[in-house]
Every structure is written in structure tokens, then in C-alpha cells.
Amino acid sequence: MPMTAAQNITKVLNAYNEAAKGRxxxxxxxxxxxxxEFADLVKGALSQAxxxxxxxEQLSIAGIVDRADIGQVVTAVAEAEVTIQTIVAxxxxxxxxxxxxxxxxM
Numbered sequence: 370m371p372m373t374a375a376q377n378i379t380k381v382l383n384a385y386n387e388a389a390k391g392r393x394x395x396x397x398x399x400x401x402x403x404x405x406e407f408a409d410l411v412k413g414a415l416s417q418a419x420x421x422x423x424x425x426e427q428l429s430i431a432g433i434v435d436r437a438d439i440g441q442v443v444t445a446v447a448e449a450e451v452t453i454q455t456i457v458a459x460x461x462x463x464x465x466x467x468x469x470x471x472x473x474x475m
Contacts, residue, residue: 425449
């Protein structure tokens with residue numbers, strides 16, 4: 370069963386928070402299973418965000434030419450907006466973490 374965008378983003382945020390606390394999860398062996406790596410989670414979230422954006426664009430265009438229900442268009446645009454806000458929030462957290470690492474004394 371594929372994960373939804375919200376589930377994937379939540380999983381990414383949880384993994385980031387655990388890693389920030391020094392307790393990364395999913396590291397039981399030298400060879401992690403596919404999909405357990407943080408990079409895979411981020412790639413999956415970005416892929417789903419792209420898909421949501423494309424769907425929103427398609428429904429918006431269909432709505433302009435009166436081929437889509439306005440409710441569907443509004444829902445798709447709102448979902449795309451929330452996705453973008455989430456991605457920006459994650460990006461900001463990553464940048465803040467990077468800045469904190471850079472400020473650490475050696």
C-alpha cells in the first residue's frame with residue numbers, strides 16, 4: 370500500500386527529529402533496507418509533492434475551460450499549497466540545522 374504525501378512527509382519529519390536528537394531510527398544493520406534511509410524519504414516526499422502540484426495544475430486548467438468541478442479544483446489547489454508550505458518548513462529546518470552544525474566549535 371503506497372504512502373500518502375502526508376504520511377511520507379510525517380515520516381520524513383519524524384526521522385529528521387530523531388536524527389536531530391541523536392537517535393536515528395532504522396539503523397539496525399550495515400545494510401539498511403530500501404526506503405529506510407533519510408534520503409529516500411526526502412526523495413519520496415519531493416516526488417509526491419511534484420505529483421500533487423502537477424495534478425493541481427491539470428485540474429486548474431480543466432477548471433478554466435469548464436471541464437472540472439470547482440470543488441475539485443479548490444481542493445487540489447489547497448492541497449498543493451499545504452504541500453509547498455510543508456516543503457518550505459522542512460527546508461528551513463534543514464538550513465537551521467546546518468547553521469547550528471557550522472557554529473559548533475571543533
